[in-house]
Amino acid sequence: MIADVDVIAELKSIDEWRYASSPGRPARYDYRVLDVRALPGLADFEVRQRDGLAARIQIALPSAVAPQHWLYVTPENARDWVSQLVIWLDEEVYTGGLGEDRSRVERDGASYVVVESYGWQLRDPHEHARLKALAGEHGWNGGNGAR
Template sequence: MLSDDAIVEVLRRQTAWRLLDPRKSSRLDYRLTDVRARDGHVLDVRITQRDGESACLLIGMPASGSHQYWVYARPGDAADWVGQLLTWIDEEVFTDGLGPGRLREEHGGESYVVVANYGWHQTDTEEHARLTAAAGPRGWHGGGSV
Protein backbone atom coordinates (compact mmCIF):
# COMPACT_ATOMS: atom_id res chain seq x y z
CA MET A 1 0.00 0.00 0.00
CA LEU A 2 1.13 3.54 -0.71
CA SER A 3 2.09 5.41 2.44
CA ASP A 4 0.44 8.69 3.38
CA ASP A 5 3.83 10.19 4.23
CA ALA A 6 5.25 9.38 0.79
CA ILE A 7 2.21 10.92 -0.95
CA VAL A 8 2.38 14.09 1.14
CA GLU A 9 6.13 14.39 0.53
CA VAL A 10 5.73 14.10 -3.26
CA LEU A 11 2.74 16.45 -3.36
CA ARG A 12 4.51 19.12 -1.31
CA ARG A 13 7.27 19.23 -3.94
CA GLN A 14 4.70 20.19 -6.60
CA THR A 15 5.10 23.95 -6.22
CA ALA A 16 5.47 25.03 -9.85
CA TRP A 17 2.65 26.68 -11.77
CA ARG A 18 0.48 24.19 -13.68
CA LEU A 19 -0.17 25.79 -17.07
CA LEU A 20 -3.23 25.62 -19.28
CA ASP A 21 -1.04 26.59 -22.25
CA PRO A 22 2.75 26.47 -21.84
CA ARG A 23 3.17 29.20 -24.49
CA LYS A 24 1.30 31.91 -22.57
CA SER A 25 -0.06 32.85 -19.18
CA SER A 26 -3.72 32.20 -18.36
CA ARG A 27 -5.98 33.16 -15.45
CA LEU A 28 -6.65 29.40 -15.10
CA ASP A 29 -2.99 28.56 -14.42
CA TYR A 30 -2.71 27.33 -10.86
CA ARG A 31 -0.41 25.96 -8.23
CA LEU A 32 -0.77 24.10 -4.97
CA THR A 33 -0.16 26.63 -2.24
CA ASP A 34 -0.75 24.44 0.80
CA VAL A 35 -0.75 20.68 1.38
CA ARG A 36 -1.67 19.24 4.76
CA ALA A 37 -2.29 15.75 6.03
CA ARG A 38 -5.38 15.47 8.24
CA ASP A 39 -6.57 12.73 10.54
CA GLY A 40 -8.22 9.81 8.79
CA HIS A 41 -5.74 9.64 5.89
CA VAL A 42 -7.08 12.80 4.23
CA LEU A 43 -5.17 15.44 2.27
CA ASP A 44 -6.25 19.07 2.59
CA VAL A 45 -4.93 20.90 -0.48
CA ARG A 46 -5.23 24.60 -1.35
CA ILE A 47 -5.34 25.41 -5.05
CA THR A 48 -4.65 29.01 -6.11
CA GLN A 49 -5.09 30.32 -9.64
CA ARG A 50 -2.95 33.02 -11.20
CA ASP A 51 -5.91 35.44 -10.94
CA GLY A 52 -6.07 34.86 -7.17
CA GLU A 53 -9.15 32.63 -7.14
CA SER A 54 -8.62 29.76 -4.72
CA ALA A 55 -10.32 26.87 -2.99
CA CYS A 56 -9.41 23.91 -0.87
CA LEU A 57 -9.96 20.27 -1.70
CA LEU A 58 -10.23 17.27 0.62
CA ILE A 59 -8.76 14.12 -0.88
CA GLY A 60 -8.89 10.68 0.67
CA MET A 61 -5.52 8.96 0.46
CA PRO A 62 -5.38 5.22 -0.32
CA ALA A 63 -5.21 4.24 3.38
CA SER A 64 -8.58 5.98 3.94
CA GLY A 65 -10.39 3.32 1.92
CA SER A 66 -12.35 6.05 0.13
CA HIS A 67 -12.91 6.08 -3.62
CA GLN A 68 -9.99 7.33 -5.69
CA TYR A 69 -12.02 8.74 -8.60
CA TRP A 70 -8.96 10.19 -10.35
CA VAL A 71 -7.01 6.92 -10.45
CA TYR A 72 -7.09 5.53 -13.99
CA ALA A 73 -4.35 2.89 -13.56
CA ARG A 74 -2.96 1.19 -10.46
CA PRO A 75 -0.22 3.58 -9.28
CA GLY A 76 3.24 2.06 -8.97
CA ASP A 77 4.36 4.48 -6.27
CA ALA A 78 3.50 7.77 -4.57
CA ALA A 79 4.79 9.83 -7.51
CA ASP A 80 2.49 7.94 -9.89
CA TRP A 81 -0.52 8.43 -7.56
CA VAL A 82 0.25 12.16 -7.28
CA GLY A 83 0.68 12.39 -11.07
CA GLN A 84 -2.77 10.92 -11.62
CA LEU A 85 -4.23 13.24 -8.98
CA LEU A 86 -2.65 16.29 -10.65
CA THR A 87 -4.03 15.24 -14.05
CA TRP A 88 -7.51 15.13 -12.48
CA ILE A 89 -7.01 18.52 -10.81
CA ASP A 90 -5.76 19.93 -14.15
CA GLU A 91 -8.94 18.72 -15.86
CA GLU A 92 -11.11 20.40 -13.25
CA VAL A 93 -9.24 23.68 -12.80
CA PHE A 94 -8.66 24.19 -16.52
CA THR A 95 -12.44 23.87 -17.10
CA ASP A 96 -13.08 26.70 -14.61
CA GLY A 97 -13.40 24.32 -11.66
CA LEU A 98 -12.71 27.12 -9.19
CA GLY A 99 -15.44 29.24 -10.76
CA PRO A 100 -19.12 29.61 -9.83
CA GLY A 101 -20.15 26.45 -11.70
CA ARG A 102 -18.82 24.16 -8.96
CA LEU A 103 -20.40 23.53 -5.56
CA ARG A 104 -18.45 24.68 -2.52
CA GLU A 105 -18.81 24.15 1.21
CA GLU A 106 -17.42 26.26 4.02
CA HIS A 107 -15.36 24.54 6.72
CA GLY A 108 -13.60 26.56 9.39
CA GLY A 109 -13.73 29.72 7.30
CA GLU A 110 -12.23 28.00 4.23
CA SER A 111 -14.01 27.32 0.95
CA TYR A 112 -13.82 23.72 -0.30
CA VAL A 113 -14.88 22.41 -3.71
CA VAL A 114 -17.00 19.27 -3.38
CA VAL A 115 -15.79 16.04 -5.01
CA ALA A 116 -18.26 13.89 -6.94
CA ASN A 117 -17.81 10.60 -8.78
CA TYR A 118 -17.37 12.48 -12.08
CA GLY A 119 -15.08 15.29 -10.87
CA TRP A 120 -16.00 18.38 -8.91
CA HIS A 121 -19.70 18.74 -8.09
CA GLN A 122 -21.52 20.93 -10.62
CA THR A 123 -23.91 23.58 -9.26
CA ASP A 124 -26.34 22.92 -12.13
CA THR A 125 -28.55 20.16 -10.68
CA GLU A 126 -29.50 18.67 -14.06
CA GLU A 127 -25.87 18.52 -15.18
CA HIS A 128 -24.87 17.04 -11.83
CA ALA A 129 -27.52 14.31 -12.16
CA ARG A 130 -26.50 13.55 -15.75
CA LEU A 131 -22.80 13.30 -14.93
CA THR A 132 -23.41 11.29 -11.75
CA ALA A 133 -25.41 8.71 -13.72
CA ALA A 134 -22.93 8.65 -16.62
CA ALA A 135 -19.86 8.16 -14.42
CA GLY A 136 -21.44 5.47 -12.25
CA PRO A 137 -20.80 4.86 -8.56
CA ARG A 138 -17.06 4.21 -9.02
CA GLY A 139 -16.38 7.14 -11.34
CA TRP A 140 -15.18 7.26 -14.96
CA HIS A 141 -12.22 4.96 -14.37
CA GLY A 142 -13.74 2.61 -11.79
CA GLY A 143 -11.46 4.21 -9.21
CA GLY A 144 -12.03 2.16 -6.11
CA SER A 145 -9.63 1.94 -3.25
CA VAL A 146 -5.96 1.57 -4.21
Protein backbone atom coordinates (compact mmCIF):
# COMPACT_ATOMS: atom_id res chain seq x y z
CA MET A 1 0.00 0.00 0.00
CA ILE A 2 1.14 3.52 -0.74
CA ALA A 3 1.97 5.43 2.44
CA ASP A 4 0.11 8.68 3.07
CA VAL A 5 3.34 10.31 4.24
CA ASP A 6 4.93 9.57 0.85
CA VAL A 7 1.99 11.12 -0.99
CA ILE A 8 2.19 14.25 1.18
CA ALA A 9 5.95 14.49 0.48
CA GLU A 10 5.29 14.22 -3.28
CA LEU A 11 2.57 16.89 -3.10
CA LYS A 12 4.94 19.20 -1.22
CA SER A 13 7.53 18.71 -3.97
CA ILE A 14 5.27 20.38 -6.56
CA ASP A 15 6.87 23.80 -6.43
CA GLU A 16 6.45 25.19 -9.92
CA TRP A 17 3.65 26.70 -11.98
CA ARG A 18 1.41 24.16 -13.68
CA TYR A 19 0.43 25.32 -17.15
CA ALA A 20 -3.24 24.96 -17.89
CA SER A 21 -2.64 26.52 -21.29
CA SER A 22 0.65 26.20 -23.15
CA PRO A 23 3.92 25.64 -21.29
CA GLY A 24 5.89 28.85 -21.16
CA ARG A 25 2.88 31.00 -22.05
CA PRO A 26 1.34 32.15 -18.79
CA ALA A 27 -2.43 32.25 -18.71
CA ARG A 28 -4.71 33.34 -15.91
CA TYR A 29 -5.63 29.71 -15.20
CA ASP A 30 -2.06 28.50 -14.64
CA TYR A 31 -1.80 27.38 -11.03
CA ARG A 32 0.39 26.26 -8.16
CA VAL A 33 -0.17 23.76 -5.35
CA LEU A 34 0.68 25.42 -2.04
CA ASP A 35 0.46 24.86 1.70
CA VAL A 36 0.07 21.07 1.69
CA ARG A 37 -1.19 19.66 4.99
CA ALA A 38 -1.72 16.10 6.14
CA LEU A 39 -4.88 15.35 8.08
CA PRO A 40 -6.06 11.90 9.15
CA GLY A 41 -6.89 10.21 5.83
CA LEU A 42 -6.87 13.52 3.92
CA ALA A 43 -4.56 15.79 2.01
CA ASP A 44 -5.51 19.44 2.42
CA PHE A 45 -3.85 21.94 0.10
CA GLU A 46 -4.29 25.28 -1.62
CA VAL A 47 -4.62 25.75 -5.36
CA ARG A 48 -3.76 29.29 -6.43
CA GLN A 49 -4.26 30.44 -10.00
CA ARG A 50 -2.02 32.99 -11.68
CA ASP A 51 -4.96 35.43 -11.72
CA GLY A 52 -5.02 35.33 -7.91
CA LEU A 53 -8.08 33.12 -7.39
CA ALA A 54 -7.43 30.50 -4.73
CA ALA A 55 -9.20 27.74 -2.86
CA ARG A 56 -8.30 24.86 -0.61
CA ILE A 57 -9.08 21.26 -1.51
CA GLN A 58 -9.38 18.17 0.65
CA ILE A 59 -8.96 14.78 -0.96
CA ALA A 60 -8.77 11.24 0.36
CA LEU A 61 -5.31 9.77 0.87
CA PRO A 62 -4.49 6.14 0.00
CA SER A 63 -5.18 4.96 3.57
CA ALA A 64 -8.73 6.31 3.50
CA VAL A 65 -11.61 4.06 2.67
CA ALA A 66 -13.00 6.74 0.38
CA PRO A 67 -13.26 7.35 -3.36
CA GLN A 68 -10.22 8.72 -5.13
CA HIS A 69 -11.91 9.70 -8.39
CA TRP A 70 -8.78 11.09 -10.06
CA LEU A 71 -7.14 7.66 -10.21
CA TYR A 72 -7.57 6.09 -13.63
CA VAL A 73 -5.32 3.07 -12.94
CA THR A 74 -3.98 1.58 -9.76
CA PRO A 75 -0.92 3.69 -8.94
CA GLU A 76 2.45 1.98 -8.58
CA ASN A 77 3.79 4.35 -5.92
CA ALA A 78 3.29 7.78 -4.36
CA ARG A 79 4.77 9.59 -7.36
CA ASP A 80 2.34 7.82 -9.70
CA TRP A 81 -0.56 8.58 -7.33
CA VAL A 82 0.33 12.29 -7.30
CA SER A 83 0.92 12.31 -11.08
CA GLN A 84 -2.64 11.09 -11.62
CA LEU A 85 -3.91 13.70 -9.15
CA VAL A 86 -2.05 16.46 -11.02
CA ILE A 87 -3.66 15.41 -14.31
CA TRP A 88 -7.05 15.73 -12.60
CA LEU A 89 -6.09 19.16 -11.18
CA ASP A 90 -4.90 20.27 -14.64
CA GLU A 91 -8.26 19.27 -16.13
CA GLU A 92 -10.27 20.99 -13.41
CA VAL A 93 -8.30 24.22 -13.66
CA TYR A 94 -8.43 24.17 -17.48
CA THR A 95 -12.22 23.61 -17.54
CA GLY A 96 -13.11 26.65 -15.51
CA GLY A 97 -10.64 27.00 -12.72
CA LEU A 98 -11.64 28.45 -9.40
CA GLY A 99 -14.15 30.98 -10.68
CA GLU A 100 -17.65 31.78 -9.45
CA ASP A 101 -19.15 28.76 -11.19
CA ARG A 102 -17.52 26.42 -8.62
CA SER A 103 -19.27 25.49 -5.37
CA ARG A 104 -17.38 26.26 -2.21
CA VAL A 105 -17.75 25.70 1.51
CA GLU A 106 -16.13 27.60 4.36
CA ARG A 107 -14.13 25.65 6.93
CA ASP A 108 -12.18 27.36 9.68
CA GLY A 109 -12.16 30.62 7.73
CA ALA A 110 -10.86 29.06 4.51
CA SER A 111 -12.73 28.59 1.23
CA TYR A 112 -12.77 24.99 -0.06
CA VAL A 113 -13.80 23.77 -3.49
CA VAL A 114 -16.31 20.91 -3.21
CA VAL A 115 -14.97 17.68 -4.73
CA GLU A 116 -17.46 15.45 -6.55
CA SER A 117 -17.23 12.25 -8.58
CA TYR A 118 -17.06 14.35 -11.77
CA GLY A 119 -14.52 16.90 -10.48
CA TRP A 120 -14.99 20.22 -8.69
CA GLN A 121 -18.67 20.81 -8.04
CA LEU A 122 -20.44 23.36 -10.19
CA ARG A 123 -22.82 25.89 -8.62
CA ASP A 124 -25.42 25.49 -11.36
CA PRO A 125 -27.76 22.84 -9.89
CA HIS A 126 -28.85 21.50 -13.29
CA GLU A 127 -25.32 21.14 -14.64
CA HIS A 128 -24.20 19.63 -11.33
CA ALA A 129 -26.98 17.03 -11.46
CA ARG A 130 -26.26 16.25 -15.11
CA LEU A 131 -22.52 15.72 -14.59
CA LYS A 132 -23.04 13.77 -11.37
CA ALA A 133 -25.42 11.41 -13.21
CA LEU A 134 -23.01 11.02 -16.13
CA ALA A 135 -19.95 10.37 -13.94
CA GLY A 136 -21.87 8.15 -11.56
CA GLU A 137 -20.92 7.25 -8.01
CA HIS A 138 -17.47 6.00 -9.02
CA GLY A 139 -16.51 8.88 -11.30
CA TRP A 140 -15.41 9.02 -14.92
CA ASN A 141 -12.95 6.19 -14.47
CA GLY A 142 -15.44 3.82 -12.88
CA GLY A 143 -13.45 3.55 -9.68
CA ASN A 144 -10.32 2.20 -11.39
CA GLY A 145 -7.56 2.33 -8.83
CA ALA A 146 -9.84 3.94 -6.26
CA ARG A 147 -11.10 2.55 -3.01
